[in-house]
Amino acid sequence: MSSFCCSFRFSMMLLGLLLASSLMAASAGDLNQDFIITWGNGRGQMLDNGQLLMLSLDNVSGSGFQSKNEFLFGRFDMQIKLVPGNSAGTVTTFYLSSQGDNHDEIDFEFLGNSSGDPYTVHTNVFSQGKGNREQQFKLWFDPTKGFHTYSILWNSQQIIFLVDKIPIREFTNRESEGVPYPHNQTMKIYSSLWDAENWATRGGLVKTNWTEAPFNTYYRNFNGNACVVSSIGVSSCDSNSKTSTSAVSNKTWQTQQLDSKGRRYLRWVQKNYMIYNYCTDYKRFSNGRPRECKRSKSH
Template identity: 50%
Template sequence: MALYPSLRSLIASLCFCFLAFSLSAFGRPATFLQDFQVTWSDSHIRQIDGGRAIQLILDQNSGCGFASKHKYLFGRVSMKIKLIPGDSAGTVTAFYMNSDTDAVRDELDFEFLGNRTGQPYTVQTNIYAQGKGNREQRVNLWFDPAADFHTYTILWNHHHIVFYVDDVPIRVYKNNEARGVPYPKLQPMGVFSTLWEADDWATRGGLEKINWSKAPFFSYYKDFDIEGCAVPGPANCASSATNWWEGTAYQALNALEYRRYRWVRINHMIYDYCTDKSRYPVAPPECLAGF
């Protein structure tokens, strides 16, 4: 049956509105140059597929790095990364947010520590809040992150910071300011990534050195997604309760996320600063605050 013109127009309008809502609600994959710029060794970063993916290169001459063009105050950042295959001992691929300030730095870190062939890849997370860091946790990944792309995400709102690997939370840092625990909430942070040599500490505490005969080393990135309050921007954005990342569903882990989080901590966590008595005879206050 033929549709009346007015009905056709209504359906077309609804479809357009639904598409616009979808794009605004779920964000968009960006090309590299839309949101990022090279900060270190331009010759060691190559754009692929029209800038929708990039290759980072580490050799004996240099590593490399890139950063977002803007800083953000709260939101969610995610990237798909494929790490260095084979013997990657002594290398570090990092994806992090940083306020780029000195004395009172805020920083949220993913650091992927290279390995000898056959050993699990370790991801180290760390949090700097109002100048204080040294909050390392390490998890052995339960898959081969060099065989394919996996999604790594940082969610940051007024309630907590969550590090995700393929939608599995591996680290939660709650806002415990009421207990005197510093929480990053005042300084906007940029999004950074680097590939570099760190064989003085990266693999088994520096016992495994980088094998330059395996160079060059490559890591790959795609599906860059930043959703947050850009600075400079509307002054009221960061405090707005209407931002989706501040919504009820994102203020705490849901039941499924919590089960996954507990599974990671029980089966794959290999280091937690909270339980390192040699460094902290008395556990830091955020460790005593509980989940």
């Protein structure tokens, strides 16, 4: 009986969080202030006076945008509505990245599907040019029916991936143990919609159906609390200056870690919705798992 009660209570807590997330409005603003469409030859568009951004993909090209600012740590929330229907072969991305061969990168990638099949959420962390830290999940809702909030929290202690405020992945700073961690390269926000039919859906077995094109993804309600770094290397967190994406008066993200409730949600997601974890891919890492995997399964 006590086990049932605990399970019921946890389910109600989760339901409450999901309802709160669905009603949450991240600080709405003009996306023109924070982002610029960088490619696609008109396939990316700002709509409703910058309140909505659309990326489009057809058999000629996809499209993408990037942030105007560069950051060194922050929390970044974006509401996204993914390509509906038969989106097989398409990939929508939302990520942070620096430049150069030894770049850092923190990835959300949403891999399209045949109609009726769930999306795959692909996550990865690169540090000093080294990636191969993939985890993949199915979602507990249809991400094409409405907007949902996808968040990256990045501070000096850890990286947390969240979906509607629910943590799905944590990557902890273990530099003291020889594990590279992204902490000294500034990164911009990027997003794109592009064709990856050679691998995106069931390993490339299901190809893009171009009769369904154009494929469209929509973005709104970006919210960022972050350290903006100027062209001369001055951080807004040092100077206490503010921009539309650096409300540094809210500094909780700088030291935020998962509390006991967050860890319960993380375990719930990873138990029920994780479909791939590089740390348990013994065939791939037959000569020894990555060092961080020997300490925790949550990476």
